[in-house]
Amino acid sequence: MSSQILARALFSLALAAIVAVPVFGAPAAPPAAPGGPVTLVVPTSVDARSMNPNWQSDSGGFDPTSNINCHLVAVDWGVTKGTSVYGDLAESWTADRAARVYTFKLRRNARFHDGRPVTSADVKYTYETVMDKRYPLRAYLADVKEIRTPDPATVVIELNNPDAAFVAMLGIASNWFGKILPKHLYEGKDWPTADVNARPVGCGPFKFIEWARGNFITLEANPDYHMGRAKIDRLIFRIITDQSVAYAEFQAGRFPYLPNVYLPSYAEVAKRMTKDPEIDVVFTPSIYSRDLYLNLKREPLNNLKVRQAIAHALDRRMMNQLAFFGIWKPSWYAGIDGVPQFLNKRARFPDANLKKAEDLLEEAGLKKGADGMRFRISLTNYPVTDSRVISEVVVQQLKRVGIDVRWEQFDTQTWLSRLRAGNFDISTYFVRYAPDPDAYREHFGTGQARNFVGYSNAEFDKIVDDARRTTDNTRRKELYGRAQDILVREMPYINLFMESKFSMVRKGWKGFSVQEDGHNKSMTWFGYHAVTPPGR
Amino acid sequence: MRLRRFLVLRMIQLVPVLLVVVVLNFVLIHLAPGDVALAMAGENPDPVYMAAIRERFGLDKPLHVQLLTYIARIAQGDLGDSFRSRRPVTETLLERVPATLLLVATALAFSSLLGTIVGTWIARRAGGGLDVWVSGLAVASYSVPVFWLGLMLILFLAIRVPVFPPSGMMSVTGVAPGLARWLDILHHLVLPALALSTVWFGQYVRIARSSVLQVLSEDFVTTARAIGYPERQVLFGHVLPNAMLPVVTVLGLQLGLVLAGAVLTETVFAWPGLGQLVYESILARDTPLIVGSYVVMGVCVVAASLLVDLVYAALDPRVEL
Numbered sequence: 001m002s003s004q005i006l007a008r009a010l011f012s013l014a015l016a017a018i019v020a021v022p023v024f025g026a027p028a029a030p031p032a033a034p035g036g037p038v039t040l041v042v043p044t045s046v047d048a049r050s051m052n053p054n055w056q057s058d059s060g061g062f063d064p065t066s067n068i069n070c071h072l073v074a075v076d077w078g079v080t081k082g083t084s085v086y087g088d089l090a091e092s093w094t095a096d097r098a099a100r101v102y103t104f105k106l107r108r109n110a111r112f113h114d115g116r117p118v119t120s121a122d123v124k125y126t127y128e129t130v131m132d133k134r135y136p137l138r139a140y141l142a143d144v145k146e147i148r149t150p151d152p153a154t155v156v157i158e159l160n161n162p163d164a165a166f167v168a169m170l171g172i173a174s175n176w177f178g179k180i181l182p183k184h185l186y187e188g189k190d191w192p193t194a195d196v197n198a199r200p201v202g203c204g205p206f207k208f209i210e211w212a213r214g215n216f217i218t219l220e221a222n223p224d225y226h227m228g229r230a231k232i233d234r235l236i237f238r239i240i241t242d243q244s245v246a247y248a249e250f251q252a253g254r255f256p257y258l259p260n261v262y263l264p265s266y267a268e269v270a271k272r273m274t275k276d277p278e279i280d281v282v283f284t285p286s287i288y289s290r291d292l293y294l295n296l297k298r299e300p301l302n303n304l305k306v307r308q309a310i311a312h313a314l315d316r317r318m319m320n321q322l323a324f325f326g327i328w329k330p331s332w333y334a335g336i337d338g339v340p341q342f343l344n345k346r347a348r349f350p351d352a353n354l355k356k357a358e359d360l361l362e363e364a365g366l367k368k369g370a371d372g373m374r375f376r377i378s379l380t381n382y383p384v385t386d387s388r389v390i391s392e393v394v395v396q397q398l399k400r401v402g403i404d405v406r407w408e409q410f411d412t413q414t415w416l417s418r419l420r421a422g423n424f425d426i427s428t429y430f431v432r433y434a435p436d437p438d439a440y441r442e443h444f445g446t447g448q449a450r451n452f453v454g455y456s457n458a459e460f461d462k463i464v465d466d467a468r469r470t471t472d473n474t475r476r477k478e479l480y481g482r483a484q485d486i487l488v489r490e491m492p493y494i495n496l497f498m499e500s501k502f503s504m505v506r507k508g509w510k511g512f513s514v515q516e517d518g519h520n521k522s523m524t525w526f527g528y529h530a531v532t533p534p535g536r
Numbered sequence: 537m538r539l540r541r542f543l544v545l546r547m548i549q550l551v552p553v554l555l556v557v558v559v560l561n562f563v564l565i566h567l568a569p570g571d572v573a574l575a576m577a578g579e580n581p582d583p584v585y586m587a588a589i590r591e592r593f594g595l596d597k598p599l600h601v602q603l604l605t606y607i608a609r610i611a612q613g614d615l616g617d618s619f620r621s622r623r624p625v626t627e628t629l630l631e632r633v634p635a636t637l638l639l640v641a642t643a644l645a646f647s648s649l650l651g652t653i654v655g656t657w658i659a660r661r662a663g664g665g666l667d668v669w670v671s672g673l674a675v676a677s678y679s680v681p682v683f684w685l686g687l688m689l690i691l692f693l694a695i696r697v698p699v700f701p702p703s704g705m706m707s708v709t710g711v712a713p714g715l716a717r718w719l720d721i722l723h724h725l726v727l728p729a730l731a732l733s734t735v736w737f738g739q740y741v742r743i744a745r746s747s748v749l750q751v752l753s754e755d756f757v758t759t760a761r762a763i764g765y766p767e768r769q770v771l772f773g774h775v776l777p778n779a780m781l782p783v784v785t786v787l788g789l790q791l792g793l794v795l796a797g798a799v800l801t802e803t804v805f806a807w808p809g810l811g812q813l814v815y816e817s818i819l820a821r822d823t824p825l826i827v828g829s830y831v832v833m834g835v836c837v838v839a840a841s842l843l844v845d846l847v848y849a850a851l852d853p854r855v856e857l
Contacts, residue, residue: 041708046816047808049620056620057578060816134588139580176578192622213631214808216708236708240806241815244687249702252695413570413821420574420581442580449580 037233038533041255043240043262047214051200053179055135055191062176063237064217066526069179069202072104072123075171075435076519077284084435085171086520089118089180099162099471104155110203110226112182118203120149125183140173162469165436172435175524205230205529214239231532256506269502270325279504284514285338286499287434289331290390293427293493297454300375301425305364307491311350312357313401314394316496323389328500334484335433336498342437344481347488349495357401374402377425383412387428390496419452430499437480440464444492455492508534550838557834558610561827562603571595572619572821593619615828620820625828633795635705636809640794642725643732648787651740656776659748671745678738686731686804693727700727703806728805732798743786747779780851788844792837
């Protein structure tokens, strides 16, 4: 009797579930009905924290704020083709001969989303507030002596010292926290807590519409954008945390673009590259490398012979096969192909040679113990997939010459703070070589922000300092060539790969910042201004 | 009168529990390397900027001073502001709690109800073929990792056969407010709730089955049957009330975890609940949000155990408050 009741209950529950489905309707159809408004949905892995991008580094905010706001100048992902830095709000700029005074001419048709014109006063207000409050962009404005606004369409930035890299570095930092804010809405207010942040008013290609926290952020094309209206009508950033879910949804055609952070395994990418009629695997050269930072303050890494031995123990081609299924590009230089104008091909890190590696370690007095190991060392990595798979192989390759490696993995914050504290032996890192080679100073100059290895060489310091103070490119090439010679000779780091960014785009879609036809038009790495849907 | 005294006592107990929650989490977060200033400073961290951030949030003070300041503020009912969004923590949490509640309450109701029904049902056929099968399935559903199950559900019911939306809580392409929006949310709720309740379902089947089985063998059941009560009355009037105590215990435990128990599910399904928020806050070292969330979760655990005690007293006349 009771079993009948239960059975009936179960059946009606099941029935209810089945019946309920059609009532709710089918899931949202893919966008881009012919002729109708075009909505581009882009997955993003972290929610924004604030809609004001300038007072902190907010990785979740990069996507929306880079499209709502405009920048003085912008830089592309690949920087291999065309100019390395181009104007967004700036129509043109000139530097004096000494590379100390920069004059920017602004576009006269630029307006904020509330209709007010964007003028030199907004640029001055934004940059001066950054300098005053020491917000993150200040690192790139540290040497600014004065910002002048002779007229509404002219900004003059005067530096204390010559700096040929100034505009390019301003461009790259603008990706993250160098957006021009409306003075008339922010003046006298605290950026982090200003009420304007809730409904941001920018001067970028898209207007803010809605932020459903934890869900999605909706923007709409700004018809009055000074570089022309975007070809898509709505831009929606949808939060999807899980990599596999994002990939599955991309495959099912629920959005046309899979940013590289969501990339599936390299095996899967390699497979897709060769045979998928509907999906383009887009390769974007990067301005970063993947390399090993060797802590010079630690035994036995302070011994050059040991560093050379490590370099000889590493087989990049094998690493490429094992870690990346052969689709990355190994590099033996202290630079990247993406910046050929400054690359010194004579300065080359050694090839794999196990015999040589073992000999060097013997010379260094590091004999093999009973277990076949000479010494023990720890390795940590930048917590992203590519660096993790590189590390897996490095551990094995170093073991071949008797270096016992303990591999430690951390979350980004932990890893970064250990690096900054010099609390590591070897770590993977990402040296940035562009948009200006001044980065060599940043990475290996004595006491510089990213010199985690404790490298210090007076000759090197002088060379990179001289190179920064000249705009003569022949001279700069010669100086940076010498800097690369020194780095390869002294090996505070060992370059392994040029970073290879892969993303996926459904056929027919064009103009994403990772694609060549998005270059010089995307307005930052996170910009969607140049995206063109199929058939437009 | 006695009930009121009991309630007051429990309220007083809440204080030390919350104190432990706060102290423990506060210390744990500060033990983790890296701090919010470094996270906020970006690629080329400026020491002055970081120092200003630390000063602004009092992070430059000794840990015990920070802790005492925080406790003093919580005592006034203020959970502080998030470091990263500068919005009040309470406001941020209130935004996220409904999503989590909806997901977990649905899954909990579904799994406990259905699990108990099925468990009772097979207990009466213990040892039979059906019992073996259903018990096996229950163990299987109990041991499936929820993220894997979630992914499979997405692949089959959202991608292969696109019946449900794969992730998120609402359609991004504008749904009119009102009934349509509610239906849209329910539509999005199906897969995550299914994943979560499948995993929980198994344990309710197991507990209900063994509990009912045990009660069925008690003398008073034999007596009731001997008196000639109809089987339905024996089951519903005598067996179930006695067999429900373990089920209520488990339900109570899970009710306590109602806000914390769905982190993985929320991550897979991009469900904008508290779990997702806590996960992001931990990676960003947003201490006020992390500790604030744990305080709310702690309150939940205490409230749930209080509720269980009350239900116990109602179900079992031997239990006195």
